[in-house]
Amino acid sequence: MPKLYLQSLGCNKNLVDSEIMLGRLENYELCDEPQNADVLIVNTCGFIKSAKIESVNVILSLHEQRKDNSVLVVTGCLMQRYKDELVKELPEVDLFTGVGDYDKIDEIIFKKVNLFSNSTYLQNEQSKRLITGSKTxxxxxxxxxxxxxxxxxxxxxxxxxxxxxxxxxxxxxxxxxxxxxxxxxxxxxxxxxxxxxxxxxxxxxxxxxxxxxxxxxxxxxxxxxxxxxxxxxxxxxxxxxxxxxxxxxxxxxxxxxxxxxxxxxxxxxxxxxxxxxxxxxxxxxxxxxxxxxxxxxxxxxxxxxxxxxxxxxxxxxxxxxxxxxxxxxxxxxxxxxxxxxxxxxxxxxxxxxxxxxxxxxFAKEVGKTRQVVITGQSSEGEFFIAGKDLRWDREIDGEILINESLCGKLELGKIYECKITQSLDKKLIATALKEL
The missing domain is CATH 3.80.30.20 (tm_1862 like domain)
Incomplete structure (x- = not known):
């Protein structure tokens, strides 16, 4: 089975588009090492200058790491916005496409042709999608x-x-x-x-x-x-x-x-x-x-x-x-x-x-009881279990570090009632009270 490496840059709207592409490329094995991939895809962001610089740097970095005969594909907002310039200025890239053809990414790779539709891609009932980063x-x-x-x-x-x-x-x-x-x-x-x-x-x-x-x-x-x-x-x-x-x-x-x-x-x-x-x-x-x-x-x-x-x-x-x-x-x-x-x-x-x-x-949360979904091992290491306040969005709003459980072993994806005991460096420390 051929291997695929995909890097999604920018906002979560881009992430959804990347997941649409993964849904179309289900015959590929996902890998975390770009040097092992047969196909590498960069879904770019073109919103502001810093995002544009990051996108170009990632493209060039992946080109340096990739193996011989692999295919480097660049898609997304930056490509749609600057397609004429980038096609000329990035000879390192094999295939280019914009924001209208995420559901055709398999055809683009198979036929080895660039594709820039005039319209923006919009999901429908037939859209395949592979969710990443969470099971809940x-x-x-x-x-x-x-x-x-x-x-x-x-x-x-x-x-x-x-x-x-x-x-x-x-x-x-x-x-x-x-x-x-x-x-x-x-x-x-x-x-x-x-x-x-x-x-x-x-x-x-x-x-x-x-x-x-x-x-x-x-x-x-x-x-x-x-x-x-x-x-x-x-x-x-x-x-x-x-x-x-x-x-x-x-x-x-x-x-x-x-x-x-x-x-x-x-x-x-x-x-x-x-x-x-x-x-x-x-x-x-x-x-x-x-x-x-x-x-x-x-x-x-x-x-x-x-x-x-x-x-x-x-x-x-x-x-x-x-x-x-x-x-x-x-x-x-x-x-x-x-x-x-x-x-x-x-x-x-x-x-x-x-x-x-x-x-x-963060400080005003101390002493409050919150519904927390368990997301895995924390950024602070094995001594804490990571959770997300059920009100919060994924990743961007912070992390709750659970250092004590009064209800046994905590399971990934389960929701627990937790008491916030401490606020430390924009992170909340909590005790799990019971499963909900």
Whole structure:
């Protein structure tokens, strides 16, 4: 059996696409050593400059490691965005394809031809997929593309406009995964809260939530990448009322100053954002994740300071910070740029504030009892068992280290009631009380 090595870069939406390719290449044996692979695939990210650099470096590194007569395939967002340039500049690569043909990867390799379809690939009931990284959790992509016009983002230029999967297709995938033992799901898209807007339905995500709630076997679910202008109060209230969907609210704000929100083409203002955030925070055991961009064109010191003060004052559980990246095919590309030295200076300032905010979030968990799913041996070694708060998304929200069990040996994939006993360096220490 030929061997396959696949490296998926960037976001979890890319990971789903990589899993689609693995589903099509089921006749290959997966391997962890690129030098042993007959076929090597890199699913690239082309979102911002740092991601583009990482993608190219991985491609060149794999080329140096691979054996003679192996096939190196490059696919994904970077290839779609810069296909003409990269085909010319990367003679090390054997085959190229973009974001429209993940379900044809077997044909591409067999026929040894490049393929760039005009449309973005969208899953359906016939899509094969091999889930990686977990036996209990899966990411479910519900749409592709984006109709928003954020000044800093090039995604619509290479992913296209919003295209939603049907509810029937999503439910069919969930039913299949439940029979395989999966019970924890994260629903993702570029703009998840606009689901079915392309079909003229403004309550599409609420309809999907209702359909998911009818399934037996879904123990927890969460929605990622909510967009402020497509999130309704009715949607938030539906999530809060749900017995299946946890009160996990992931809404990248990007900024809080009204002038900056306008320049960034976010379609909202501080007052409207605060109303949504306060409603989210009112939910029992709510968990709020957000992200901000520092150094976007026209951001001055006063606006930056307002952002810093906002992060200090509002109780976020997790925060991602990005330095502005000047990207072609974006509205902000031609605007007067903030010097990189100033961006880096602001990043150092705001990262300290974010660290303090995260420490506060972890500390407030001490003494609380949480439902925790066992994920395996911890990053701290054999003395701890690793777990994930059932509210959290996979990997990005942290790790719970269980150092004591009052209910015997803990089993991988099982859910336990755990008491948080300590917060240490952005990790939680816990005691397992009983199996749920």
């Amino acid at each position: 959790h899966a990411f479910i992509k519900i749409a592709e593309g984006c109709n928003q016009n954020c000044s800093f983002c090039a995604i619509p230029s290479f992913k296209g406009r919003l295209k939603s999967r049907s509810i029937k297709s999503i439910i069919s995938e969930l039913e299949s995964l439940i029979t395989k033992g999966y019970f924890d799901f994260s629903f993702i898209a570029q703009d998840t809260s606009s689901y079915l807007f392309d079909e003229g339905q403004k309550d599409g995500l609420i309809k999907l939530i209702k359909a998911v709630e009818k399934l037996e076997g879904v123990k927890s679910a969460r929605i990622l990448y909510l967009y402020p202008t497509s999130v309704s109060k009715a949607l938030i209230e539906k999530i809060i009322a749900s017995k299946v969907f946890v009160n996990y609210f992931d809404m990248p704000l990007q900024h809080i100053n009204d002038d900056m929100l306008k320049i960034m083409k976010r379609g909202t203002n501080k007052k409207a954002l605060l109303e949504l955030l306060k409603l989210m925070r009112s939910a029992k055991d709510s968990f709020l994740r957000t992200g901000f961009i520092v150094g976007h064109p026209h951001e001055n010191e006063a606006e930056f300071n307002e952002l810093c003060e906002f992060i200090k004052e509002f109780d976020f559980d997790r925060i991602s910070i990005f330095g502005y990246s000047k990207e072609e095919d974006t509205r902000a590309f031609s605007l007067p740029q903030v010097p990189s030295k100033i961006i880096n200076k602001r990043l150092k300032i705001i990262e300290k504030i974010v660290d303090q905010s995260l420490e506060k979030s």
